[in-house]
Amino acid sequence: MKILKQKQVLAVACHEIKGQLSSFTYWTIILWPLLIAAIFERSGNIHLDLSTSNYLNLNLFWGNFLPIFIFMVSLSYVSIMANSVAVDKTSKISEMLLAMVDAKEQLIGKISATYCLMLLHMTIYAGLIYIYERVTHGFIVQTIIRNTSPVFFVYIVLDAAVALFMALVWATEIASYVTDESQVAVAVIPVMLLIGTGTMVAFLFNAPHYFDAGISVMRVYANVVLAFPPIGSLLMPTLLANQNVSYVEAYLNIIIQLVIIAWLLKQSIRQYRFGLLSSKKANPFLSVLAHENTGNLKENKR
Amino acid sequence: MIELQHVSKRFGNFNAVSDLSFSLHSGQILSLIGQNGAGKSTTFHMILDFIKPDSGKILWSGKPLTPDAITAKVGYMPEERGLYPKETIKSQLLYFAALHGMKKAEAIILLDDWMKRLNVVGKSTDKIESLSKGNAQKVQLIACLMFKPQLLILDEPFSGLDPVNSELLIKAILTAKQQGTMVIFSTHNMDNVQKLSDYIVMLKHGQTVLKGTPTEIYRQFGRLRLDIEGYQNVERLKRIQGVKKVTLMANGVHLELNNEQCGKIIFTEVTKHGYVPVFNQHYPDLEAIFKYEVHKKAYDRL
Ligand SMILES: Nc1ncnc2c1ncn2[C@@H]1O[C@H](COP(=O)(O)OP(=O)(O)OP(=O)(O)O)[C@@H](O)[C@H]1O
Ligand SMILES: [Mg+2]
Numbered sequence: 001m002k003i004l005k006q007k008q009v010l011a012v013a014c015h016e017i018k019g020q021l022s023s024f025t026y027w028t029i030i031l032w033p034l035l036i037a038a039i040f041e042r043s044g045n046i047h048l049d050l051s052t053s054n055y056l057n058l059n060l061f062w063g064n065f066l067p068i069f070i071f072m073v074s075l076s077y078v079s080i081m082a083n084s085v086a087v088d089k090t091s092k093i094s095e096m097l098l099a100m101v102d103a104k105e106q107l108i109g110k111i112s113a114t115y116c117l118m119l120l121h122m123t124i125y126a127g128l129i130y131i132y133e134r135v136t137h138g139f140i141v142q143t144i145i146r147n148t149s150p151v152f153f154v155y156i157v158l159d160a161a162v163a164l165f166m167a168l169v170w171a172t173e174i175a176s177y178v179t180d181e182s183q184v185a186v187a188v189i190p191v192m193l194l195i196g197t198g199t200m201v202a203f204l205f206n207a208p209h210y211f212d213a214g215i216s217v218m219r220v221y222a223n224v225v226l227a228f229p230p231i232g233s234l235l236m237p238t239l240l241a242n243q244n245v246s247y248v249e250a251y252l253n254i255i256i257q258l259v260i261i262a263w264l265l266k267q268s269i270r271q272y273r274f275g276l277l278s279s280k281k282a283n284p285f286l287s288v289l290a291h292e293n294t295g296n297l298k299e300n301k302r
Numbered sequence: 303m304i305e306l307q308h309v310s311k312r313f314g315n316f317n318a319v320s321d322l323s324f325s326l327h328s329g330q331i332l333s334l335i336g337q338n339g340a341g342k343s344t345t346f347h348m349i350l351d352f353i354k355p356d357s358g359k360i361l362w363s364g365k366p367l368t369p370d371a372i373t374a375k376v377g378y379m380p381e382e383r384g385l386y387p388k389e390t391i392k393s394q395l396l397y398f399a400a401l402h403g404m405k406k407a408e409a410i411i412l413l414d415d416w417m418k419r420l421n422v423v424g425k426s427t428d429k430i431e432s433l434s435k436g437n438a439q440k441v442q443l444i445a446c447l448m449f450k451p452q453l454l455i456l457d458e459p460f461s462g463l464d465p466v467n468s469e470l471l472i473k474a475i476l477t478a479k480q481q482g483t484m485v486i487f488s489t490h491n492m493d494n495v496q497k498l499s500d501y502i503v504m505l506k507h508g509q510t511v512l513k514g515t516p517t518e519i520y521r522q523f524g525r526l527r528l529d530i531e532g533y534q535n536v537e538r539l540k541r542i543q544g545v546k547k548v549t550l551m552a553n554g555v556h557l558e559l560n561n562e563q564c565g566k567i568i569f570t571e572v573t574k575h576g577y578v579p580v581f582n583q584h585y586p587d588l589e590a591i592f593k594y595e596v597h598k599k600a601y602d603r604l
Binding site: 005010011014018091095096098099100273277 | 393397400
């Protein structure tokens with residue numbers, strides 16, 4: 001039974017990856033940041049003066065870069081994930097699938113697939129950057145990474161993964177209520193609002209003059225608020241880069257977030273299963289957004 | 303063996319299924335009949351653990367059905383037909399096979415075999431969206447048959463199939479039966495119920511109104527129908543005690559009786575006047591029983 005479940009997760013993930021690799025959306029997501037990067041490159045806008053780069057300069061860079069990066073990655077992959085769930089729903093295949101593979105395996109399979117796709121995405125970028133720097137003999141990115149402390153680097157990778165995980169879990173849950181593909185965009189909105197808020201606040205924190213004092217006074221309070229995923233994952237890298245929190249706090253934050261996510265995941269598998277089966281009922285999330293009366297969300301139609 | 307013991311399900315204060323019990327052994331076919339909204343699909347959803355019954359038990363060989371057992375042993379074709387429209391027949395079916403832990407090579411052989419057996423028009427590399435509704439339905443059927451489930455649940459499998467394809471489906475169901483598969487299906491076509499069922503359950507507003515083997519059910523009603531070929535005097539037949547209704551047909555008369563015994567009197571009466579090529583006192587067909595049960599009031603007699 002265990003083995004079958006692992007096989008099922010693998011099958012779901014492979015199916016998902018195959019589908020995405022042959023989809024226009026995935027390659028667009030990879031391409032358009034490259035196009036923007038190319039414009040900056042052409043107009044000669046990329047210059048990080050590393051000769052004068054002291055620790056603070058680099059931190060400022062990470063503090064600015066990470067929230068945007070996490071926001072972009074989440075936006076892209078949350079849409080992919082929501083879309084994939086919506087396709088299941090609108091193809092009316094959910095019920096049949098659910099009889100073959102439990103919601104849990106479906107969800108885990110889809111999430112693993114999304115991580116694999118993201119990993120491929122990042123590998124492609126890393127490869128391109130490597131080639132670009134080889135050709136142009138500028139080693140900006142390599143220097144940035146070399147000058148970043150490994151502990152910090154490991155942290156931000158973990159942190160980005162946690163933020164994405166939360167966004168994915170949440171988006172899937174909402175998307176499972178979609179009954180029409182045109183609703184996918186709306187399913188992505190609540191998640192993006194939260195992530196967007198986190199990103200904004202991270203930017204504020206990254207202006208140390210305003211927030212240095214505040215954070216130390218409210219440290220306990222801040223740590224509690226920050227434990228809520230994915231706000232923590234969005235803010236922590238910035239705070240860490242600005243040395244507003246310690247590594248102990250930062251890693252502790254990730255652990256707490258993971259615990260919360262584990263709990264949320266359990267809930268969301270239930271919601272996901274319920275959502276997949278609801279073809280007639282209105283999507284509770286969508287109706288809230290549409291200012292409709294949601295009525296009772298429980299399974300009573302009459 | 304699968305067994306439902308006093309299973310009930312309410313949605314709000316609406317009884318979708320009340321106190322339903324039946325059991326089915328290996329190699330038996332049960333048909334679940336009833337009007338739209340009678341609770342057939344709800345019953346299937348409970349067996350598949352999509353929804354939990356409010357009371358009662360569903361047992362597999364005496365033990366409660368676990369989610370793992372369901373995915374491994376039960377093949378399900380839902381009422382809502384759907385497959386991934388952009389995929390090919392082959393990739394779609396291989397995905398389902400993988401979810402059941404089947405090896406690819408083995409699945410490919412089975413797939414070709416089933417496509418021939420069910421006479422799916424087209425090649426396995428055709429896209430699902432290019433298939434006609436009936437053909438897509440057959441592909442879906444292959445998906446639930448190819449992994450040799452121990453229990454096959456088919457929700458209105460005949461709807462949308464032409465008579466030739468219905469015949470192929472009947473053959474497939476009977477083959478599965480021979481191999482020891484239990485089959486539960488719902489349908490509105492009483493001919494197919496008559497052809498296939500070892501056991502019939504009829505629901506009306508969630509209540510079980512008929513239950514038993516076809517013979518048991520027919521016996522409940524008795525041989526109250528009589529066909530006589532050849533010229534008959536309708537007025538004379540009408541005057542016989544126990545005759546409820548006489549209808550003149552193209553090649554004779556059709557009688558509805560109040561009791562079985564009056565058949566003997568009619569026989570003596572009509573043979574008195576010479577040769578009668580056909581004298582057939584029979585049970586009402588399922589269609590008549592169905593309609594009767596639907597419209598019946600407490601004092602009615604069929
Ligand atoms: N999730 C639900 N919430 C509320 N009511 C429901 C739900 N699912 C089914 N019902 C109600 O339960 C009743 C039985 O529905 P069910 O789908 O089982 O009927 P059915 O026998 O399959 O009918 P049909 O022949 O039309 O498919 C219906 O009146 C339906 O409206
Ligand atoms: Mg139904």
